[in-house]
Amino acid sequence: MEKGSNVYTPRFCTVTIxxxxxxxxxxxxxxxxxxxxxxxxxxxxxxxxxxxTDMRFAAYRE
Incomplete structure (x- = not known):
């Protein structure tokens, strides 16, 4: 996972990291x-x- 990746999430649909x-x-x-x-x-x-009106998203290691 890296900055700028687009990922589909169950709650927000497609988000950008x-x-x-x-x-x-x-x-x-x-x-x-x-x-x-x-x-x-x-x-x-x-x-x-x-x-x-503006959300930001971050990925993290589990």
Whole structure:
């Protein structure tokens, strides 16, 4: 998984990865707390809302 990848998630459909983290805790500390319910090949994806119309997504190793 790398920055710029497009991934289909159960909650948000297709998202673009903005950041990649070593683990879930690092992603949470950076503000990525919204679950996407994506868990595949040792990766998870979480989101964060920048404002009411803009979400960013990060991948993390599980």
């Amino acid at each position: 903005s950041e990649v983290f070593a683990d879930r805790q690092a992603a949470c500390e950076a503000g990525y707390t919204e679950p996407t319910h994506y868990h595949k090949d040792g990766w998870g994806i979480a989101g964060r809302a920048r404002n009411t």
